[in-house]
Amino acid sequence: MSPLLRLVCIFLSAACLRVTAAEVRIETDVPFLEAGRAEKLDLYLPAAAPAGGKPAPALVWIHGGGWTGGTKNENRAKEIGTTLAAAGYVVASIDYRLGAGAWPQNLRDCKNAVRFLRAQAAKYGVDPRRIAVGGGSAGGHLALMVAYTAGQADLEPSAPYPGVGSEVACVLNFYGITNILTRRETDKSGQPLATAKLGGAGAVFGTADIADPVLKLGSPVTHVRPGVPPTLILHGRADATVDYLQAEELAAMLARHGVPHELHLIDQVGHTFALRNWGKKKMARDLTPVVLDFLARHVR
Secondary structure, eight states: OOHHHHHHHHHHHHHHTTOOGGGEEEEEEEEOSSTTOOOEEEEEEESSOOGGGOOEEEEEEEOOSTTTSOOTTOHHHHHHHHHHHHTTOEEEEEOOOOSTTOTTHHHHHHHHHHHHHHHTHHHHTEEEEEEEEEEETHHHHHHHHHHHSTTOGGGSOOSSSTTOOOOOSOEEEESOOSOTTTOEEEOTTOOEEEEEOOTTHHHHHTOOOTTOHHHHHTOGGGGOOTTOOOEEEEEETTOSSSOTHHHHHHHHHHHHTTOOEEEEEETTOOSSBOSSEETTEEOSSOOHHHHHHHHHHHTO
């Protein structure tokens, strides 16, 4: 990235700290799945059309909640959605199938969100060639799966957008599970222990047997190969929900296959952080420039 473009990203990140309602338009509860499905998405849109009438880059944001809970209008989604929309991105924060037996429909729902933005590109001013995906925790896991399994027939939805692709330009992984088979318990400070942690995956994937092939199929590291989308990995070293070794394992696998990626391990921060806040606490490090810089290089 040129020094000038990097300065622009830093300027935009500072401006986004002062987002007002006038700078972002929000459309809530937009249908994007098959008729009869209750899950909807929220759209965060730049208030003004892009300069020169050019279509905007876009991001699908996938909420966390252990694959069993969570919602598209979480505070984390609001912070990320408004920040990126103020910087010129269209952001779709989505709901998807949750709970026991949700796999692989949860993944197909997430892919349908990408397809929705592509199919409705003209309506919402989206550049269909510049769509990214991101998520936090279980949403980070699903975002990685969207990015790494595009075109894999057994994991692609058949409706409601036949012939529309689900490929993405890059992926943002906020403390997601990257290998269900190696996830560990941690102590209260987030230090990984030797004990394996299946977590909510047992019910969602339909098995508590660590040797069941579905758990390997559902692990993003399994699908890393040359050519998968560039990946931004953000993880707190004090994460007591998803051990930070998951982030390191994914980064090592991406490096092995020559995939462009960044790994940022954040000291003294645990699970569920967004760009500037971790829960009700303001983080010492603002991650907005990191995210905007990464997106500028891969979709902007």
